[in-house]
Amino acid sequence: MSLFITFEGCEGFGKSTQAGLLHERLKAAGYEVVRTQEPGGTPLGTEISRILKWSDQDAICPLAELMLFNASRAELVSRIVKPALAAGKIIVCDRYVDSTIVYQGLGRGLSLSTVRAINSIASQGLMPDLTLLLDMPVEKGQARKHMQTADRIEREGLGFHRKVHDGYLALAGEEPSRWLVVDASQTKDRIADIIWEKVKSLLDARYSAPNR
Template sequence: MVSGQFISIEGGEGAGKSTQIRLLAEWLESRGIETVTTREPGGTPGAEAIRELLMSGSADRWNSRAEALLFAAARADHVDKLIKPALVAGKWVLCDRFVDSSRAYQSGGSGLADADIMALHAIGSEGLLPDMTLVLELPLAEASARAAARDGAATDRFGARNATFHENVAAAFRGYAQQDNNRFRIIDAAGDVETVHMHIVQAVGALLS
């Protein structure tokens, strides 16, 4: 039997994370692997309530320190009530964003210390990290166009931030992947949906061996 595995899918706005998580779950299920798909912030009732606080309102509703604390609180509930129980039960957990998004957005994008983000994660979620993190990488112009087509005028607080912020986020993800090539895999998300899916399948296949 394959033991439970935890995979996070990361990337900027419009990279196609939700679509690729759905396709990966279908691929795993077709091989008899029970999967749980979830997202951050969110995944549990408490974390979804915090998500509403984080994602709605004006860009300056929360400063970066408050955002980091709220994300950490949502993640603590998510890990305790959904992610860890699923892994203990031998299921594979596929998460649309995890702690690396907090690192990229609140540290890389907003200037907090990465060590402080990870300290909050150690307290709230006991330092849990995915077995594999897939970073969907897409040129900023294409990502912005995809996000605009998807969201129209309904952009959330993070999607509405300027190009410099999103460039810093993308650079942060790339930096984390370069620092830890055991956990991270960079996936070129510029191709068609099926091609990107096949790249992901090739990466995830390492966890099946």
């Protein structure tokens, strides 16, 4: 019953909310599901996340930032994602390799070939079955964030986040069979229903779903 689902999008677009709603809906339908996130998801990943998001060192160099994200990813894939998939479970992950391509590659200006190569090593080549991109104008997402509680990356300027936004749309356009772009300006319930319809169609195409 394994399926690997990731959520992507800019800051304030509702990824974590929708990942939680999908996780609960899958559990209610009788599936074994694991919810996780990047960076984080393991004790080491949580510590790396603290450094990346809340460190006083605003000037972490882009290459070091890339390596830290992928150290967290390597631990997550090895200890959580691959074992869960091997056990036939569904993984719902808030951010994955695509975040690194757009944030550290396009946002920070690192070579995309370098970013992809390091991503591939850390992820062991494991890619999602479905990536859900929540999309809206960057300004709306930024308006949702409270800057007094914003982390180091959230505090980047509008130009940075526009590069990230455009990069996500470009990735989705390159691989439409893996991506579903969802208008994040809709109501929370409507977004959740659109996501559920897509996930359920994938599950129904592969397996006989329990307790539908």
